[in-house]
Amino acid sequence: MKTYLITGGAGFIGSNFIKYLIEKHQNIKIICLDKLTYAGDLGNIEEEINNNPEKITFIKGDINNQELISYIFDQWDINYIVNFAAESHVDRSIEDAEIFLKTNVLGVQNLLNIAKKKWALRERKYKDDVKFIQVSTDEVYGSLGKNGYFTEKSNIQPNSPYSASKASADMLVRSYNKTHGLPTLITRCSNNYGPCQFPEKLIPLMIKNILNGEELPIYGNGLNVRDWLYVKDHCKAIDMVLEKGEVGEVYNIGGNNETTNIKIVKTLIKEIKHLLAENDEYKEVANTSLDNIKEDLITYVKDRPGHDKRYAIDPSKIKREIGWEPTVNFQEGIKKTIKWYISKY
Known part of the structure; x- marks a missing residue:
């Protein structure tokens, strides 16, 4: 039996990964650790916990808590750490970067330190079948012009x-892989969409506002380009990287779907x-009339500082080496996503 420590498991991608x-x-056995901040919602996996109590244990806590992470390793024989735990909203990081450093950097360091200690047999030698996978983002590469694509060898900017x-x-x-031999993997995905996403992100925010007949604010001219990936496809990719990925490697996960924000x-x-x-049942959830659902709702607002022009x-x-x-x-x-949010609201 494989035991997974899923950090940030009550968030958007983490909860979908647990469902997957x-x-x-x-x-399998899943230990779901989540701090339950504004973007973490235990309701995202409540049904899975209730239906599979022998498979899922939920723990509320912070990845920076050394005693708690050590306790989890002492209580369960952890095979895989899948780290989704992160502060992820760009606008919030512009306002105050400190919590992003605490969670996204120091929290990861804490997980790495404890995994290294608990998995070690001797120097640079670890238990069989253990892996640490860091779920990252294409945003680490910076911004692209009109042409080209991010590869795993692209500069980090x-x-x-x-x-x-x-x-x-x-x-x-x-560095923990190169210095200590810790069996690590990194995935970098494009923009995810799908069920359970916190409604400060573009797609769920726009769905909510459309259903309420509210303005649809778009940064700048709306021509920023993102590559959109359905969250379940992303979850499948992570699972396959855990199974087949070469330790120490980076794998880019993209949706082959470049679209401007305004087109979305x-x-x-x-x-x-x-x-x-x-569908009359769907119509009942809308707090506006059909006549009010129109492009006139779109408003252009001041662009975000340092707003990346294009990701691709x-x-x-990952297709060649892993088959995903x-x-x-x-x-x-997008139809599946809209239907999920309509049923939620």
């Missing part, structure tokens, strides 16, 4: 305090209006 593991694997903290964590993880918002308006018009990932390495590629196209994924 429960669905795919029979003989973060442009926000958030991405700088994630880049710092990545370098720590790499216009697509959401169109799809939500269509779903409400076709080359996922050829995205399976959910954006049209399908």
Whole structure:
């Protein structure tokens, strides 16, 4: 039986990863550790906990808590650490970077230190079948122009305090592999979307505002480009990297779906209006009339400082070496996402 320590497991991607593991694997144990800050919601995995009490143990706590992390290792024979725990909102990092450094850098260092100590057999030799996977972001690469793609060999050039903290964590993880031989992996994903995302991010915020007939604020001219990845595809990729990835390596995970922010918002308006018009049950959740769901809701606001122009990932390495590629196209994924938020609201 494999035992996973999933940090940040009540957040957006972490909770979807737990759902994926429960669905795919029979003989596993999951220790879900989450601080339950504003973006962590135990309700995201409440059903999984209730239906699988023998498989999932939830612990409320901070990855910076040395005693707690040591206790978890003493209580359970941890095979895999999958670190989703992070402060992740760029705007918040611009206002106050300190908590991003504490969680995203020092928290990761604490996890690495304790894993190194608890997994060690002797110098540079560790228990069999143990791995530390750092779930990172394409934002560590900085910004692209109109052409080209981020590869695993692209320079690390973060442009926000958030991405700088994630880049710092990545370098720590790499250093523990190179210096101490700790079996680590790093994944860097493009923008995720799907169920359970906290509504300060673009897609859930726009869905909520459209359903409420509220303004749809877009930074700058709305032409910033992101590569969108359905969260379940991301979860599958992480699982496959754990299983097949080469220790010490970095794997980029992209959705092959570059889209401008303004196009995303216009697509959401169109799809939500269509779903409400076709389904009376969905229509009942909207706090506005169909006539009010229109592009006139879009407003352009002052651009974010240091706003990266374009992200685009080359996922050829993970496809070639591990056999992963995205399976959910954006049209399908966005409909699933909208329906989930409609049912939630």
